[in-house]
Amino acid sequence: MEGEIVLGALAPHPPHLVYAENPPENEPNAECGWEGLRWGYHRLAKKLSTIDYDAIVIFSPHWQTYIGTHFLGLPHFESLSVDPVFPNLFRYSYSIDVDVDLAEAMATEASDAGMVTRMMQNPDFRIDYGTIVSCHMVNPNWSKPIVTISSQRSTHYYSAEVMGEQMHELGQACKRAIKASGKKVVLLSSNSLSHRHFVTESDVPEDMSKEHIYNHSQYLWDMRMIELMREGRTREMVQLMPEFTEQSIAETDAGGLSWLMSALDYPDYGADVHAYGTVIGTGNAIVEWDPRERATLQVSP
Amino acid sequence: MSDDSPIVMGIWGPPHPHPLLAPEKNEGWGKLRAAYDQLRERIEESDADVIIVYSTTWPSVIGHQVQCRENPEWTHVDDDFHALGSMPYSFKVDVDLANGIVEAGEKRGLHMRGVDYHGFPIDTGSIVALSLLNPDNKLPMTILSSNMYANRAETIVLGKATTDVLKAQGKKAVAVVVASLSNRMFTKHIEPEDDRIHSQKDDEWNRKILEFFAKGRLEDISQLSRDIHSQIRVQKVVAFKPAWWLASAMGQHNRYDGDVLAYEALHGSGGAVISLTPTKGSVGDKEFDEDDVEYYRGDRNVIDSDSTLEVSETASANSEVSDSSHTVPEGGIIETSAAPKAVGAYPHARRVGELLYLSGVGPRQAGTDEIPGGAIRTPDGIPQEYDIKAQTEACIANVKAILEASGASLSDVIDITSFLVDMERDFAGYNEVYAKHFTSVQATRTTLAITALPTPIAVEMKVIAKIG
Numbered sequence: 001m002e003g004e005i006v007l008g009a010l011a012p013h014p015p016h017l018v019y020a021e022n023p024p025e026n027e028p029n030a031e032c033g034w035e036g037l038r039w040g041y042h043r044l045a046k047k048l049s050t051i052d053y054d055a056i057v058i059f060s061p062h063w064q065t066y067i068g069t070h071f072l073g074l075p076h077f078e079s080l081s082v083d084p085v086f087p088n089l090f091r092y093s094y095s096i097d098v099d100v101d102l103a104e105a106m107a108t109e110a111s112d113a114g115m116v117t118r119m120m121q122n123p124d125f126r127i128d129y130g131t132i133v134s135c136h137m138v139n140p141n142w143s144k145p146i147v148t149i150s151s152q153r154s155t156h157y158y159s160a161e162v163m164g165e166q167m168h169e170l171g172q173a174c175k176r177a178i179k180a181s182g183k184k185v186v187l188l189s190s191n192s193l194s195h196r197h198f199v200t201e202s203d204v205p206e207d208m209s210k211e212h213i214y215n216h217s218q219y220l221w222d223m224r225m226i227e228l229m230r231e232g233r234t235r236e237m238v239q240l241m242p243e244f245t246e247q248s249i250a251e252t253d254a255g256g257l258s259w260l261m262s263a264l265d266y267p268d269y270g271a272d273v274h275a276y277g278t279v280i281g282t283g284n285a286i287v288e289w290d291p292r293e294r295a296t297l298q299v300s301p
Numbered sequence: 302m303s304d305d306s307p308i309v310m311g312i313w314g315p316p317h318p319h320p321l322l323a324p325e326k327n328e329g330w331g332k333l334r335a336a337y338d339q340l341r342e343r344i345e346e347s348d349a350d351v352i353i354v355y356s357t358t359w360p361s362v363i364g365h366q367v368q369c370r371e372n373p374e375w376t377h378v379d380d381d382f383h384a385l386g387s388m389p390y391s392f393k394v395d396v397d398l399a400n401g402i403v404e405a406g407e408k409r410g411l412h413m414r415g416v417d418y419h420g421f422p423i424d425t426g427s428i429v430a431l432s433l434l435n436p437d438n439k440l441p442m443t444i445l446s447s448n449m450y451a452n453r454a455e456t457i458v459l460g461k462a463t464t465d466v467l468k469a470q471g472k473k474a475v476a477v478v479v480a481s482l483s484n485r486m487f488t489k490h491i492e493p494e495d496d497r498i499h500s501q502k503d504d505e506w507n508r509k510i511l512e513f514f515a516k517g518r519l520e521d522i523s524q525l526s527r528d529i530h531s532q533i534r535v536q537k538v539v540a541f542k543p544a545w546w547l548a549s550a551m552g553q554h555n556r557y558d559g560d561v562l563a564y565e566a567l568h569g570s571g572g573a574v575i576s577l578t579p580t581k582g583s584v585g586d587k588e589f590d591e592d593d594v595e596y597y598r599g600d601r602n603v604i605d606s607d608s609t610l611e612v613s614e615t616a617s618a619n620s621e622v623s624d625s626s627h628t629v630p631e632g633g634i635i636e637t638s639a640a641p642k643a644v645g646a647y648p649h650a651r652r653v654g655e656l657l658y659l660s661g662v663g664p665r666q667a668g669t670d671e672i673p674g675g676a677i678r679t680p681d682g683i684p685q686e687y688d689i690k691a692q693t694e695a696c697i698a699n700v701k702a703i704l705e706a707s708g709a710s711l712s713d714v715i716d717i718t719s720f721l722v723d724m725e726r727d728f729a730g731y732n733e734v735y736a737k738h739f740t741s742v743q744a745t746r747t748t749l750a751i752t753a754l755p756t757p758i759a760v761e762m763k764v765i766a767k768i769g
Contacts, residue, residue, distance in 0.1 A: 063380060064380055065380055065381050066381055066486050066488060067381050067486065067487065067488060067489065067490060067568070068488065068489065068490070070380075070381075070383075079420075080419070080420040081420075082418055082419075082420045082421045082422060084359070084360075084361075084421070084422050084424075085361065085362055085363065086363075087416055087418045087421050088414075091418060091419075091420065116488065116489045116490065118384070118490065120383050121383075121384075122378045122383040122384070122386070122387060124376045124377075124378045124387040125378040125383055126377075126378065126422065150380070152488075156535055157485070157488060157535055197362065199362060199363060199364065199412065199450060200363065200364065200412050201363050
């Protein structure tokens, strides 16, 4: 049977969200915080729990590589993840299973398409906190294996345009590999939208009286991109990506959202926006694309 | 400039793991390893008490972070070069020194955070340098992060905070910068024997920088940081700023014995192992272009941004706004983010002929509007105690910032009109601080008592300076 992508989602990774959830895996404790985003994640997680799928493939900006795209390549990782920026909020003990077959299939397909790839097979490697936050929020019991794809920093070496082209190819390669695998797969792009943030932290991190978008122009850009998602105009959104990335210092510089859109064949159906909110001034949206929406559209009179 | 730095040796070394994990696989990697080994022996022979690392592979975004955990232990794997192997470490930290740097940084206006968490991920560059330079923990150490957004002023102040603590605690240190020179790597996998500097251009720039290092010209390299960044640095997470920290910590001059022990390629980037030892000789000091800074006042910006000057929306059609060269054209106006925002439709300064007219300047802080020494009344209008000396210091600092943004300085001031809201209470304190800054300038001055100012401050100054 042919494999398929059963769901795609924009799933940002501020560690603040896990911190505010107070799961047993995370050492620090919070009183509250960022409820709008967390409740949005709860809705997405609930949706995911109703879907039959085999694995989650996540593209993470916090596994940064300069020599090609890397894939997790061992079946199990277990350790402690401490956020290097917010160690006060995120010290998470994880135990993660990896779908190595799927990872190898995607790496091979991308390599055959001319991309530089590498499997990460060092057992001491620590999983990046972006992967952990996004995966925890969509599937807190870690019931499915994952694959993390690194963010090759083409934006830094070349430009956001080159990054976009490479992510288009990577997305297509992953889609082909998933189809050939016979598996049902959920894709996550783990990134914020606008990413200019405050450079100081309040004494109580979850003090929501301090939380707001960094500036109005970022908000306008975020809304512009989200409206295009909601209206199913994702090709237009991807075309705008270099300008958006530059104008709002967006975390789309990592390439994840472009990769996701390519793998989903640039949805022309409306996305479900579960939440939009800010974390230390950055703009974060939890957005879901359900390919069955396309099927519904195609059979409509 | 200072000749009494407690830094007995400065070291510059590359962050890549190859000299640690695979020195035998490439002759150049082996030479870098041998150079690190040589410096390890020199450290052991020195009278240093501690090692302080400033690492460009430890980026931070919320201020600067300092490693404060007594015995950080872990096994680290590099994000890119994981196939080379794992890097187990068990380091010994000088906790008193580390906490002292946090406090000293805060006193100098920096946002600081001490890091004392089990499992906190120490970065590849720090692990490589410390494993090779101090493998048996003969000296305790600490590590400073490189803030992504910090510009020169912030990084210089961090260097000064570092030496504040060393002096206060009576310790001598080896200061280690972990950074590449050119940082462009090959974007594909290469065999070790094929490693070389990525481009001829990068190689030529690296060699030019190494000439400066070999002559002990650290302050010159510090002042060339922006040029180096724009010429041979890919805009990765952290820009080229470590020379600012090292030069600041070591005394801001060029009087060092420089020794370039090795310069080799590391997957295309330029890796050099260098030592700098204070000396009376060397090339000496001539003229430095950039101003010194003692206290961080919130002028954080990214390294490759343009000047702090901003175009005024109120500029008239025939007015020109000054550019990054800090020369104000005739009729030009000045607005700078280094001074508090105006409370009305007026610029910070305007040039007419050879004179520069400043709008009234108070003590509010740029960016935050905080008032050093406290506001004279609460938001409810209830009078409260305040420190006129602190307000006057801040007021003069703002005047200085506007003058410098205009290409002038305090020594160019020719006339001052000061306004005090409580002459009887405040004149003596105000006059004392004023004398400290303006006795040598001998500007004419008028001091007036007034009923109130638009914000809850006690002092404001109106300044005229000569320019051009």
